[in-house]
Amino acid sequence: MEKTHQTSLLSRSPKSRALFFLVPGEQWKGQFTTIQKSGQCLGCGKTIESIHLSPEEYEFLKRKIMSDVIDGGDQYKKTTPQELTRFQNFVKYCPPFDIVLDGLNVAKMFPKARESQVLLDVVSQLAKQNLRVLVLGRKHMIMPSARWRKDEMEKVQKQASCFFADNISEDDPFLLYATLHSGNHCKFITKDLLRDHKACLPDAKTQRLFFKWQQGHQLAIISRCPGSKITFQDILSYDTVVQTTGDSWHIPYDEDLLERCSYEVPTRWLCLHQKT
Structure with missing residues (x-):
């Protein structure tokens, strides 16, 4: 299935919608629709390409990311060869x-809550599903403080493997x-969009594969209340580019012309198919 890069072309100009109907000798039928979780289009019944x-x-x-x-050398601006x-x-x-959790990033997703409690809630829920979890963090997270309680961090370390890097390091290379x-x-779980790392890749094909891999592997936390279940956004089974x-x-x-994050998905699609 051929693809082009994702675009909001149709929402930029009403004239752009007519382009599909002005091809000489061709007639197209279009409708706004939604895509089921299975990847099937409710408009025409066809299945969207897998993510x-x-x-x-x-x-x-x-191989390319490694x-x-x-x-590639750039990672040493964010850590040291010895630590890597x-x-x-x-x-x-x-x-x-x-x-794999970006521990500091996850812990700060809910600013009004204590960081160690947020991290513990997320790790505990994943551990209950018998998932093998890795928490990436910084050394200051295991130094007791009002935001990082010792008892909560000890519970995190009992339920997950943990690696605490130097405080000057960044977690992205470790997460990847x-x-x-x-x-x-x-x-993996982080709110980081990893754009800097995507930019390090040498060509459009590899960058496209990276974005597709990211969409298929990045879990997003939607909500969390103290003592209640963490809600994750489902990872779709289908790709979300023009196809x-x-x-x-x-x-x-x-409709709003804003670029979506890798873990955000479109809720509306335009389905166009050629009349026979």
């Missing part, structure tokens, strides 16, 4: 993880490395 990378695409992307992002080596050895001797090293099943099969088009429709 999942093929094994070959995954291995290609993994060479151009992790080992320490982390790689740590991951090497751990079983594959199911979920651990998630990719664990395999294609592994998901065509030649006689049909499926176009995500963004």
Whole structure:
């Protein structure tokens, strides 16, 4: 299935909608619709392309991220060679993880709540699902304080593997490395959009695969109340870019013209198919 990069073309100008109807000798039928969780279009019944990378695409992307992002030199602006080596050895001797958390990022998702309690709530819920969890954090998180209670952080460490980097380090290279090293099943949780790392990749094809992998693996936390269940946004089974099969088009429709985050999904689509 051929694809173009996601665009809000249809919402920019009413004239753009007519372009599909002005092709000489062709007639198109269009309707706004929604896509089911299965990926099936409610308008025409066709199935949207899967978000999942093929094994070959995954291995290609993994090699590219390891060479151009992790080992490309830029990561040492955010950590040190010694610390990265320490982390790689740590991951090497751990079983594959199911979920990798950017601990500091997750803990600060709800500013009015205590950071250690938020992190504990998230880790506890994942642990109850028998998921193998890795929490990436900074060393100041295990120094007792009003925001980081010792008893809560000890509970976090009992339910998850933890790696606490130097306070000057950033977690993104560690998050990418651990998630990719664990395999294609592994998901990650952070609000970071990872745009800097995507920009390190050498070409549009690799950047596109990275964005697709990100959409299929980045879990977003929707809500959390003290003592209640954490709500995660479902990861879709289908891709959310403009897609065509030649006689049909499926176009995500963004009325407000704002660029969506990788973990945000369009709620409206334009379904166009050629009349026979």
